[in-house]
Amino acid sequence: MRKLINHWDDYVKKINTFKLDESKKIKLKDVKLCAPIVGPKKIFAIGLNYSDHIIEMAIDKPKQQLWFSKQINTINGPFDVVKIPSVSSKTDYEVELVAIIGRLGKHIKLDEAHKYVFGYCIGNDVSVRDWQMKTSQWMLGKSFDTHAPLGPFITTSDEIGDPHRLGIRSFVNGEMRQNSNTRHLIFNIWQQISYLSKVVTLEPGDLIFTGTPGGVGYAMDPPKYIKDGDIVSCEIDEIGKIENLFKNEDLK
Known part of the structure; x- marks a missing residue:
């Protein structure tokens, strides 16, 4: 995928010359969708970045961007099983818009940050709260195996346009838990990219989890954590849906 991202302009020219043969269409239900990015060099995630999430957590709006990393072992498919770790009973969900970097960049100017996004997908920043x-x-609690399902595929940035106007939702067993819009981001995506690039050289295929809105299980009274057999669905307008069955970790 990184090769495709690096040479996207060339691939697009070829794709635009193709003629669609309706008889050779493949139905989505007949294929298995894997994570659209496997083995990214870097996975960044920002915390406390939706105004409604700040309200439910009863904390002050952050003055600085709060960053942590997820490890690459977390990457999981959009419809694959997520493991509930045996060492905790406090596994939680966080629907997020994930930006995929498309160009090498350092010290990226704010007004040019949009040029560095290849596309977007949905991510669930599964979190083990204790x-x-x-x-x-926060890194360890965010880095358990399978705890970053991604997908269902990459929607390129030209198809999305402005990413700060997208409805974003999560459901547990069909019950809506999160329902917000990316316009409620405290630090927008361009600010995030510009800020990160002051420290780290961003590379094609790097992932940026841009924050989760209010409605996480941890903030409920009493908290509602994920249990064995629960199904968590995450949706974002114009991108689609991912849906994962959560199962207790098999220690055998």
């Missing part, structure tokens, strides 16, 4: 909160560093 491990997340053990220390001020």
Whole structure:
């Protein structure tokens, strides 16, 4: 996929010359969709970045962007099983718009940040809350195996246009839990890209989880964590849906 991203302009020229043969169409239900990005070099995620999430957490609006990393072992398919770790009973969901970097960049200017996005997909920043909160560093609680389902595919940036106007929702067993819009981002996607690039050289295929809205299980009274057999669906307008069955980790 990184090769495709690197040479996208060339591929698009070829694709535009193709003639669609209706008889050779493949139905989506007849294929298995895998994660659209496998083995990214970097996975960044920003915390506390929706105004409605700040309200439900009863905390002050952050003055600085709060960043952490997820590890590549978290990458999972859009309809694959997510493992509930045996070491915790506090697994939670977080629907997020994920930006996929399309160009090498460092010290990216704010007004040019949009040029560095190849496309977008849906991500679930699955979080193990007790491990997340053990220390001020969230990385371990965000990095359990299978805890970053992505998909259902990449929608290129030209198809999305402005990403700050998209409805974003999550459901647990059909019950809506999160229902917001990307216009409620505190730090928008261009600010995120520009800020990260002051420190890190961004590369094609890098993933940026741009924040989750209010409605997470952790913030409910009492909290509603994910249980064995639960199905979590995440939707974003103009991109689609991912849906994952959560199963207890098999220790055998």
